[in-house]
Amino acid sequence: MAPDEEYQLTPAGRRERIGQIVRLVKKYRVWDNLTPVRLRRLLEELGPMFVKMGQILANRSEILPQRFCDELRRLRSDVEPVPYEVVLRCLEEEYGLRLGEMFDAIDPNPLGSASLAQVHRARLVTGEDVAVKVQRPGAQQVMAQDIDIIRSVVRIVSKFVNTDQFVDLHGVVEELWTSFREETNFLAEAKNLNDFYEFHKSVHGVTCPKSYLDLCTEHVVVMDYVDGISIADPERLVAEGYDLEKIGAAIVEDYSTQVLDDGFFHADPHAGNIILKDGIVYFIDLGMVGRMSSHDRGIVKDMIFAVAEGDVPKLKDSLMRFAVTRGDSAELDHSAFLSDLDFIVADFAGLDLKDLDIGEFLTSLLNLARKNDVELPSVVTMFARGMVTLEGLLTEYMPNVNMIQIIQTHIKNEKSTYARMREMSRDFAASSYRAAKGSLEAAEYLGLASRMLTRGQLKVNTQIMSSDKALRQLGGIIDRMSMAIVIAGLFIGSSVVYYARIEPVVFGIPVIGFMGYVSALVLALMLGRNIWLNSHGGKH
Template sequence: MPADQSTQKQHGEEAQRTSSVASHRVPRAVDAVPGAPSSLAPSERYQLTRVGRRARIGQIFKLARTYEVWRGLTPERMRSLIEDLGPMFVKMGQILATRSEILPQEYCDELGRLRTEVEPVPFSVVRDCLEAEYGIAPEHVFAWIAEHPLGSASLAQVHRARLVTGEDVAVKVQRPGAQQIMAQDIDIMRSLARHVSRFMRSEQVIDFTGVVEELWQSFREETNFLMEAKNLEEFYDLHVGVPNISCPRPYTAYCTEHIVVMDYIEGISVEDPATLRAAGFRLHDIGSQIVEDYAQQVLDDGFFHADPHAGNIIVSGGVIYFIDLGMVGRMGGHDRSLVQEMIFSIARGNVADLKDALMRFAVSRGDSSELDHAAFLTDLDYIVSDFAARDLQDLDVGGLFNALVNLARKNDVELPSVVTMFARGLVTLEGLLSEYLPDVNMIEIIARHMSRSTNPVSAAQEMASELKTDSWKALKSSLVAAGQLDLASRMLTRGQLKINTQLLGSEQVLRHIGGIIDRLSMAIVVAGLFIGSSVVYYAKIEPVIFGIPVIGFLGYSSALVLALGLGREIWRNSHGK
């Protein structure tokens, strides 16, 4: 990649420029804008009502009838339908655009246009949004704002502008009503997930409730632009000493929950490799630097871009800029070390180490004793046989983590959401590599990064820091346990101590024991009916029909029916049904 000698100078000028802006505050009307997430309940904050839910469901069905989805959809009609359905469906369409194993390639290509070709809202609406957020006319904040947006997405659109203090900026404005529509759609999905979960067994591959809750958490973070401004600032600070990698720096004084003001970066999107090549850039160098930095984000910083598709990366003046940090992932030192263990366990074909690392990473749903470890290891064998036979540089890390996520769900093991975000990010970057690094696998670059970053001194320092934190937690827990033990001892001496016990074990075994007890009880009832009916028969208790007491006849009949039913259950149980 051609190096720009003015890059460092450019960074210095930007730092001075943004520091001067930090001292300038928008008028007090802006400070009065509520920024932090409201403490109101979601139903009140996002205006979620039963009437609104029914109206939204009616809109969805109306659009389905308009597009006649039961007759099939062409790629173009599917994209148009998704755009009309609203921002949440557009977001899902963007995810599906990267999943060619789910949809044919022509559908993925068409849905890929949802990233940048969403119909923009009129500029008059944007201006009204700015005035509503700031409480003053936009002319008091911006010297001018371009009416035509730089880009329009499902949630927001970006306009170029200039502050009254003279700085060129990009203004990201959230679409009016998008937050409420997305909240309403997720609320509908939540209701559907609750009903569906009643009919889904625990061994089903997809945990609908967990997926929807993860979607809800992602929605809350992505629609709060103050959080995105904080992410931009943190990403910028982490890359101050990193050559040729950065992000637009936010102007926090002008940011609200629905507006982000950041540096305007004019460059070439990596979606356009032909233009980059014509400008003299080497695609191989760009791709290598992107993957190298992504490895640093995940494995060193523990703070990474969770949606690194080509539209969110631009090149300007020899510097690669990551933009749109609405979705980020965070990993602690412990999680980062487990990710490395999992990758190398797969490469070495060591199923035991892979299982150990995965189980230390995972959070099991329900009682961990119910996990079928034999079946879990068998599934891991399939993954190892698929991936471990390859050389390290040929290992498909994106496919690997997707396989592990599916494996975890199948075995009723819940992985942290950060693993899913990491896996999605790797799959997205691998799509970029097909154009920029056709002969190099991403894991090769990540492996080199891990080998270079393995510094014994820093590793020892990080381990010592984690040991210090764990020791403090252990000491605190010990003090709490000592206090509880003292309380238990005093209650024991006073005769006030009560002990609750719980039998832990397989529910299947307990149900089997319960079935045995039920059948034994039924056998006793049958025997009692037979003996009681015999006593009535010999006593000739009236009324009598054909020489048989009616009560005795009913007792014999009941005993016969129950005995036949009991025999049937015993036979089915003995034949494993």
């Protein structure tokens, strides 16, 4: 279903939303010495989508000054809360008369208020202590409207400016849309919580709240309540006797397991999404998760070691195993691609893995791929963003934790050979099944084609797949051949008229023949000029 139909987006609604944005921009005078506080308040008033953008920018000190990043971090959980009466009304709309049958009590004071949702502590009628995450009313509609406006702006800008060399705006918008669909569907988050919980059943010291799936809806998540301490409060953690370095090491080790072993990882591991209780690390807010196949995980490891070893061809091969070109694959300039990779390796090669900044490395690779029109799977972008976010968390709260050294050790001591072989066998079996199924379907179609051929019912539709340049060259050749045939025809026809001595004549040549000779001469000169320009690289 198209976004316009699914979220009932209309031209009138778009105009009204654009008007709101313009009025808020004027209100906060973004052109007049914008301060960090004014920027934060502007993003809060603009709505969930802009708050989400602010949260992303909070970790990008290379884009914004540090004082802006520090202020934007408040957007993680310090957003203006929704009134309790509105929260109750939202719950009543979701559950109807069942609300009183499900909840014995709901705390009117929110545990946290973010751009998209608000969390309240509650007690079920069966006695369980739970946290209820309620989506802000209208947030889904506003976010869909904002993305629709951004998509329209990008479509217009792309007609006049080629931005793909430094940022794939279309790709960014589509990734934003995909992320929006995942984050605003709370049923998906409830399932993610349970999947994460199952993956960590045998893990000591790391888990997540478990959701009550039968009580969850598209706009409400009900999960176990965890009265923990946020990683964003290091002073309190130290006062409670926690060792920040050990906590950081445990988080990185588990994140390595999530990405490199399980292939199911938290895609937004910022400080507000990690809490501690009784020595156990809890990952919360699993609205955004990444899923990576064992094949992709192997490529990630190869890329990390290729850079550490300074092996440019191996890095290029690993990257191309991930990638598909956005245009024609034949258009990829492999020489230029290798040359660009040389610059990246020059910055990172020779470093010990423990000194490698993996977030910066992955960001550099993503920018390089975009520059060369090579498109990487969205999970790679998600993984890179998660690593950058985790690095920012460690840098701010646990600077003594060496993330890369932990990942290096993890790779060396990863799952047993038996476990890896079992996983590879499972993937191979799935691939073999798909291949066998495809072969059987191909055989079936081949038999059908043979029967149609014997009955004279087979029609063949052929399409030449090539670059536009090659097709233009082929068209030019055909045009010149056609022109040469026309010129020859004019010359031969004029000669016949000449020998027939048809009246009237001019310069001793019949007028019709004279006109034919002149036309043939003019066309021949034009054809010769066209061929000369084409052979010397000119336009034609």
